[in-house]
Amino acid sequence: MVNPNYKAELVGVFGHPVAENPTVVMQEAAFQALNLNWRYLTIEVLPEDLGAAMQGLRAFQMRGINLTIPHKVEVLKYLDVVKPDAALMGAVNTVVRKDDLLIGENTDGKGFMRALVQDAHVDPKGTSVVILGAGGAARAITVELALAGARQISIVNRSEDRGKALCELLNEKTPVQADYIPWVDAYKIPQDTDILINATSIGLYPNVDQKPEIEYDSLREGMVVCDVIPTSNTLFLTEAEKHGAKIISGLGMLVYQGAIGFTLWTGLEAPVESMYRALLDTFNTNA
Ligand code: NDP
Known part of the structure; x- marks a missing residue:
């Protein structure tokens, strides 16, 4: 008998305001397409709480996080490694946790x-x-x-x-x-x-x-x-x-920045078609 495993791997986004960020739709579509027990959480984080939130990322052993307005610059001080192009830009939108290290990238x-x-x-x-x-x-x-x-x-x-x-x-x-x-x-x-x-x-x-x-x-x-x-x-x-x-259009940029993040986190090729279709569906539904 196979040992049961009820624990999902966690990623998500920290932002403020964050409720209208559609990234969850395409990342969850990607997890479903590849049958992965991963969750993408859309999390409201106030500017003054970013340090605690990054600590939480370690405490919950999350696999990584996206950063959106207003955290992309501030987050740099909480990272162990920042990739050269992200360091040049002075902004990080994707963090990967590898054991104890938090690594900053920019996929935009x-x-x-x-x-x-x-x-x-x-x-x-x-x-x-x-x-x-x-x-x-x-x-x-x-x-x-x-x-x-x-x-x-x-x-x-x-x-x-x-x-x-x-x-x-x-x-x-x-x-x-x-x-x-x-x-x-x-x-x-x-x-x-x-x-x-x-x-x-x-x-x-x-x-x-x-x-x-x-x-x-x-x-x-x-x-x-x-x-x-x-x-x-x-x-x-x-x-x-x-x-x-x-x-x-900016739709390709949005899907691909997410697809690159998906691969950084999971190590797998992203199911770009599923991500693209999920986003288009949600945009058409909410138009
Ligand atoms: P910022 O707030 O960092 O920058 C906004 C820019 O827009 C500034 O240069 C600002 O000029 C300019 N701007 C805003 N309103 C006006 C106006 N009425 N007239 C002239 N200039 C104006 O935002 P971001 O750069 O993070 O995001 C910009 C856009 O890019 C957003 O709509 C965001 O949704 C989109 N985006 C899309 C992505 C994708 O994957 N497709 C990824 C990331 C962002 P000033 O300096 O004078 O204020």
């Missing part, structure tokens, strides 16, 4: 790269990139693009301090040439741009009728235009497609 930019390179067949080497925004998503994406050989990155951002800080980070720590452009009026996209990315929260539900302020007539056929907002039909992408651009 890697998820974006997989959607760009693997699905859309775009080679970032030697490209000229314009990114709207300079927050956590923009940091993760631009560091990975720079490490993958992008030639030039223009950071267009409303607040100067964040825009300049990201620009300095890229110029000092990666081989890319970066510049900061203040975002005042509708931004005209330079004609030699290969890849344009919206990495702001403009267009995020419920503000689905909003789009970033750019001169849409400056988009040209063949430009690759990407959004981080994880729905397939943002106004930004709809407009870009009308102007002949090749578009990439």
Whole structure:
């Protein structure tokens, strides 16, 4: 007779607010698809409780955790090891517990790269990139693009301090040439741009009728235009497609960053199709 084992392996996410984070849907779908007795818990953690929560991760012998707003930077002080690209970004979204060690990774930019390179067949080497925004998503994406050989990155951002800080980070720590452009009026996209990315929260539900302020007539056929907002039909992408651009939604980035996390935790290849379908179902149900 086989000894019974009623203990599930635990992972999850710490955030505040966290209730609208959909990651549980795709991770639980992945566990079911591979018949794993694992659980993904969506856990509200106040900023002042992050240290205790990380201690809890050890106490409960959880296998790992995702971090979302506002914990991605603060968590660094509770980790034993931080992987080089996450250290460059100064942000961690995935922690893996290996025995006593808490290891920090950032899968956001890697998820974006997989959607760009693997699905859309775009080679970032030697490209000229314009990114709207300079927050956590923009940091993760631009560091990975720079490490993958992008030639030039223009950071267009409303607040100067964040825009300049990201620009300095890229110029000092990666081989890319970066510049900061203040975002005042509708931004005209330079004609030699290969890849344009919206990495702001403009267009995020419920503000689905909003789009970033750019001169849409400056988009040209063949430009690759990407959004981080994880729905397939943002106004930004709809407009870009009308102007002949090749578009990439944020859904692929979301699924792949989760798939990379799944593999880091379980050591298994992620059932990407099941994760993708589960997310689409939940987005369609809640639309
Ligand atoms: P942050 O709060 O770190 O950054 C937000 C950025 O958006 C800042 O650059 C901010 O500019 C800019 N911004 C917000 N509103 C406006 C506006 N009205 N006009 C101009 N700029 C604006 O957020 P994150 O970077 O963590 O997240 C950004 C988006 O990316 C979110 O919608 C998030 O859901 C999405 N995301 C998607 C992922 C995916 O897998 N698809 C993964 C991670 C994030 P300023 O500096 O001037 O305030």
